[in-house]
Amino acid sequence: MGILKSRKTIVLATLTAVALASPAAAQDLSPITNLFTTIGTALTGTLGRAAGLVALAGVGFAFLAGRMNWAVAGSILIGLVIIFGAATILAGL
Template sequence: MRRLVAAGLAGLILADPALGQGLADPAGSGVIVSAVRWLEGTLLGTVATVVAVIAVATVGLLMLTGRINWRYGATVILGCFILFGAASIVAGIQSTAQLGQ
């Protein structure tokens, strides 16, 4: 039993890491990473900005004419702020978390 434990510890200590991949970009993730980048570009690109402007204008008009609830309208507008401000929100949270360490 002692020999087995000693062999296991020796294997852990003497093992070399695989240099072909990293934690940030594991093997085979090229397709997934490119798909996520495409999605990010679509959600934050020109088309999304135009759709958000039209949505806010439409919801604002419907709120002013009393056709929809103000809470629903505020939810749509708040969602647009969160979508386009996500990078700034995350950066603020990360800087606050680093101050606490």
């Protein structure tokens, strides 16, 4: 009988906590939002453009030396297009 009574108490306490929970008790996701915003700004901002410039310069030098593979060059170009066009791609969806 004691186990049944404690289970009823646990269920009652859980239901009371759920009923009294308010929207203010919900988890605040602003730190995660800020993290992703910072990453997106870094990738598409000045730092991202500088990294893209270095990548394209590397492709150019590799072509100049005759050491560039077309698949590698294509993947670098497609990657840059996706990174810098991500905002436009997402706005279109």
